[in-house]
Amino acid sequence: MNTQDPELKRLIDQVRSTHKALNIQGGNTKHFYGEMSHGEVLDMRPLSGISSYEPSELVVTVRAGTSLFELEARLAEQGQCLPFEPPRFAEGGTVGGMVAAGLSGPSRASVGCVRDYVLGTTVLNAQGEVLTFGGQVIKNVAGYDVSRVMAGSLGVLGVICEVSLKVLPIATATATRMFTMDEASALAQLNTWAGQPLPIRASAWHHGQLHLRLAGAQAAVKAACAQLGGTAIDPEIAASWWDNVRDHQHKFFHLDNNHLAKGEHLWRISVPATTPALGLQGTQFIEWGGAQRWLRGQATVKQVRAAAVQAGGHATLFRGAAPRTEVFTPLSAPLLRIHKGLKAAFDPRGIFNPGRLYPGL
Template identity: 60%
Template sequence: MPADTALAELTERIRAARADKTPLDIRGGNTKAWYGEAPVGTPLHTSALAGISSYEPTELVVTVRAGTPLVTLEASLAEQGQCLPFEPPRFGAASTVGGMVVAGLAGPARAAVGGVRDYVLGATLLNGRAELLSFGGQVMKNVAGYDVSRLLAGSMGMLGVLCEVSLKVLPVAPATATLRFEMDEATALQKLNTWGGQPLPLHASAWWEGTLVLRLAGAAAAVQAAQATLGGEVVEVPMAAAFWDGLRDQSDEFFVGARKAVDGGASLWRLSVPQTAPPLKLSGEQLVEWGGGQRWLCTSAPAATVRDAAAAVGGHATLFRGLDKSAGVFAPLKPPLDRIHRELKRAFDPDGLFNRGRLVRGL
């Protein structure tokens, strides 16, 4: 379907929904329906709004429509030796670029390169009045006033229908190496903090069940020098690639086991804490990423116990997967942030049509 036709159909659907006061559940590939609070409303599909609008490899910028499959975009970038540096999780071939942006999730390299919002340059959005709005552009220094395009990253579709987005991309690192170390969690965290303060090309890390895996990436000379400095067991390239892809797409052993546990009544939590935080004394199984800054916890412990433990070290906890969401998926917002969320929702979606309650209950 031509982009103009798809956009016109979406616009008419929004106008009709506004007239009828019908809530809309925005869907791309529908691969993350489990994430966030329960979807509400009539499905509004964006998959017809697909295709790469423009791509300038020499400028490191791509503009792509929201319904474009993520695998399609990454394949086009790979042909030019480029990538999305933040390694967004691919929860299946149907995952879309729009879903990637509004979910705001990033993979193993997040601590080294930044998150989704750091690579959003501009966006177009259909708001709750069925108006097509444009924000930002195709260069980094183009923002005057409130940076709405980056605000869309992690918004869970609560502000409107993302139609198109311009993203900064980067060349694939010329050299990588993966190292493995046997050590307990406390030692791993101490090592990661020490190494993080040194001029080393650290790119990703993961600790689980007594094993720390470290990825180096950058210039070949820098990677080789870091290998000599750090030591450890070198992981062969095919095995390393499979490991990091499995971690990125949450298809590795930890996450497969966690999903089975969730089906049995446990919960998978995503804890965002300072990298310097000590090991958290919580029951269940943990996987530590991002130099200690992201800690996955599969547990049957009460939500209050998990959130209190995260808050005690200066972080917060999100219920990533779980059958029981009665305690809320996202950490409760402090009053000033709650007010900002509600005012933004009213400004962009005054009738509360889009993804009602997916990010903040009552919105």
């Protein structure tokens, strides 16, 4: 990126001149996620636009303040998409926020997560230096790991200014089948299907119903529908249903501080897909072939984290009443040292989103 670009220069000047904490903010659609944010707002929205797009190379380079809706619309014109389906919690979400949050949608288990598609990043550090990692082509792996570290960092390491992403063609055929079964049966069936050559793109179980989305070549999807059976869902209805799951507009996710039952929280629990029912109090929504289990209820932090650890996973307090504390599973001492080392290297002044990922970081 050109450091003389007016909007980038504005960010550089604000970072260099501040002596306060900076709250890196795009559309602010994920304000509920992570620990409480504070500090002077560093507005990323003016730093917007698609820098380059090569459909034949399946690569797009985008400025951080670019609207996620704008990017997806541009990709759709070329029959391409962000296959990991980043959640769009509200209008105004940005590409930088998408990478910083590191969240993926229903297809994550079959296609990979956000960081798998990050090829390169341009980052502004606490000294006001513009650093570039990675590249714009898939075969260029120089600095690749640094770019991937930015995904899910919630802005505590630096300001993501631009990102290069791998994109994929939209599937030529899709179909959704619905099955009526209890949680244990659904988990067992999903694990059976996982061992078969089926074009499963997403799965979701809730309240006795298992939805299965198939995607790929027309012949493969047609053959899978015939093999699996179940109830066929109208394509338009299915597309809307999966969008609601992706964007947390499904009624299960309608959880905010105006509608919370006393002590109720929304947990995101990550466990091996083969894990049996966790037996926690509350209502569940299960995705990713059984690997992601949303829990809505009044189970305590201790109960949820103990169940997750016993299963070999971890739990994140995704939404809940303020003040938010212990959002992410506490790090072990070795991992905490690594996180602190990265923070010290990229942000020795501790000005970028302090405490947003972990208290004291």
